[in-house]
Amino acid sequence: MRVLILGRSGQLAQALLESCPEGIEAAAWGRADLDLSKTENITPVLSDYGPDAIINASAYTAVDKAESEAEQARKLNVDAVEKMAETAKTLAIPFVHVSTDFVFGGDKTSAYLPEDICNPLGVYGKTKRQGEEAILTIYPQSAIVRTAWVYRAGAANFMSTMLRLMAERDELGVVSDQIGAPTSADNLANVLWRVLDKQLSGIWHYTDAGVASWYDFASAIYHEAREAGLLSRAVEVKPILTSDYPTPAKRPAFSVLDSRELLTAIEWPAVHWQVALREQVRKLK
Ligand SMILES: NC(=O)C1=CN([C@@H]2O[C@H](COP(=O)(O)OP(=O)(O)OC[C@H]3O[C@@H](n4cnc5c(N)ncnc54)[C@H](OP(=O)(O)O)[C@@H]3O)[C@@H](O)[C@H]2O)C=CC1
Ligand SMILES: Cc1cn([C@H]2C[C@H](O)[C@@H](COP(=O)(O)OP(=O)(O)O[C@H]3O[C@@H](C)C(=O)[C@@H](O)[C@H]3O)O2)c(=O)[nH]c1=O
């Protein structure tokens, strides 16, 4: 089985390549192979390649920049995704897509279920939601997996930002009033391979287990980095409020996702985010 992964340089695509199961031949394409913002090329190029399945790990993921680059975000997160779904439908092959906790407004107090009402607060979340809606209309046999706060050793993400700042500063303020779940791209990749194998369709949720604020996540990154000997200086990580850290995009105050249905469907164990974090930090040694 030949599986085409889109978004080659991204953290999820890299994790998918490294965890590709036996019996699957995975190819990953980057911008040079197919520029997804040139949406008119997507169907002809994909059809010509003729994969047996497509996993879309590409997206416009710059949450704050999206506020001023809505056109570009929409192209990647909606228009390109529409073309992928259309092509997968025509080829009658599985299509696995990834979406985000930022489709939710954040006013729930218990974990979000796949069927809960969406209310994205910013351009990134809005375009990701529109991408989901397009897929469900065009090719409902597709699988959409929403996840959150994805990171991986060696890639650009919140963990790498924190480690860079901790190497430079004595003190760091991080918001403690946005609650979610950090998710290792490696765990997510394993889950997506299972989703493909089980031929799931519709919307599903997956994050690593447990709950955290960004402050909790940053504190844990600090402690793991110290323990692993990656940081030689003491840094004070301080909890702050979202109002003390103004950003162009509004983010949900609470976006914990309920992963239980998916874990049951793919017969996969929950992994706590702290366990996954330790593994990722150790990889940096
Ligand atoms: N990161 C996170 O915290 C979360 C991510 N997600 C979702 O998970 C998925 C994977 O995210 P992640 O791996 O973190 O994303 P990254 O930002 O690490 O990777 C995105 C990929 O998309 C590619 N891409 C962007 N624009 C184009 C284009 N015009 N043509 C071709 N490729 C392009 C990028 O290529 P290039 O490097 O050349 O720009 C990059 O390879 C996305 O759907 C994202 O929305 C969901 C929840 C949380
Ligand atoms: C760098 C920094 C950020 N923050 C805050 C800003 C923000 O509210 C929160 C997270 O920061 P980031 O901008 O790194 O995270 P962000 O890029 O918003 O992360 C999101 O990315 C997209 C792609 C998703 O789909 C989401 O699930 C989520 O992972 O931490 C601080 O409080 N202090 C800091 O020093």
Ligand SMILES: [Mg+2]
């Ligand atoms: Mg970001």
